[in-house]
């Protein structure tokens with residue numbers, strides 16, 4: 001556990017492979033999101049026919065099934081809708097991060113996202129607090145958008 | 151489906167808990183025979199066998215593959231079997247299995263169907279279980295890379311529900327206490343030895359804030375089965391058939407972020423029309439129910455479903471549970487087997503166990519947990535990341 005300052009990897013003799021965090025495997029229709037994230041831009045898939053914004057995105061618009069779409073630049077602002085703090089019983093690769101915060105973040109553009117809240121004391125978390133996006137380059141290929149207090 | 155067209159006439163169950171020596175096959179064969187005997191029919195009357203898909207299979211002797219390819223009828227000697235199949239919708243499997251059975255019965259191909267569930271989790275390591283349950287409720291592309299887990303999913307729903315309804319953590323904990331009280335009356339429950347208190351629930355280890363260890367269900371080995379038939383046959387072969395009087399369903403989402411009900415305080419209210427539709431189909435109302443079988447799997451989810459049942463103001467379910475009225479002896483008996491929290495979480499079997507307990511109650515076979523004179527009840531299930539909800543009204547008579 002984190003407060004013991006001993007890595008779960010050393011404690012249990014886990015291999016590097018067992019400690020690998022799962023990364024998103026982009027699909028044909030989500031690749032532009034991850035390409036933009038790598039450039040530290042947050043984008044959303046907007047239907048050119050009906051204006052619906054889908055997140056997570058799918059092959060075609062979930063409102064009207066049209067293919068035509070554009071990727072719009074999100075404001076990078078959000079509000080904290082609800083949250084949880086993982087203290088125990090997570091997969092090994094996340095063990096040394098405990099306690100860490102998972103949250104539902106509402107975007108002014110409409111979608112809600114699951115993400116981590118970072119750079120914030122757990123005691124200061126509050127429903128409705130203003131957030132702004134930050135980018136965590138977790139591998140050469142993948143950058144995860146996360147959120148911190150605005 | 152016409153009201154009371156189909157009935158369940160027998161059930162079987164094994165103790166739920168830590169049974170690493172008991173394979174899924176042993177469990178399946180055991181509960182199958184128990185259900186056939188309880189139904190009082192000959193095994194050769196079984197015309198179809200429907201198995202619940204289980205999760206985290208042993209790759210060397212895959213239960214799902216064996217059951218898909220007809221192992222069960224052979225092993226139990228169901229010589230009159232004509233149809234086998236497997237189905238699943240996660241936690242909602244009790245409902246999708248039953249609808250599959252209704253389709254088979256309606257087709258006229260047979261008038262007697264056996265449904266079986268079996269699961270063994272204890273032979274997997276805690277990390278294998280943790281890994282599986284991080285992807286079971288969460289999206290592998292959009293959520294799992296953030297360290298999302300099933301407990302965290304339930305925790306944020308709980309946190310939001312509390313924040314936006316004013317429900318207290320003590321009220322959430324009281325759901326666990328009530329479930330334990332019911333489980334204490336169940337010989338097959340995983341946790342039926344020791345009562346718990348709100349203080350004990352709250353002081354147990356923090357797992358996913360605001361959920362402590364006692365608010366998170368424990369994976370368990372278990373299984374259950376039931377025999378379903380037409381009302382016509384049920385009346386001939388069974389003293390006390392349990393009729394399916396009405397049901398209704400809704401689906402919302404795969405990923406919680408796309409829930410049709412974005413307001414967690416109103417999640418229960420959004421299910422209320424579904425519950426109402428089920429009551430109406432049965433020609434009954436919430437006040438006619440003797441028992442309310444709620445599948446929450448986590449305490450706040452039980453409260454959310456209770457908000458839909460028409461027994462209290464939406465958002466006030468926590469106060470109702472805290473008052474003790476949902477516990478044994480209360481006015482609104484809720485979840486009489488103790489559910490995932492105290493009976494044990496057997497994967498796709500939690501809802502099936504609750505359906506089996508519902509039948510036992512209406513047949514007067516529920517032992518110490520028996521709600522005296524129970525005639526009608528509402529049974530609920532749902533699966534995934536709280537993706538859907540189903541309400542079924544069951545009764546041991548068909549109201550006119």
Ligand SMILES: [Zn+2]
Pocket residue numbers: 047048049050051052061062063064065066
């Ligand atoms: Zn569209």
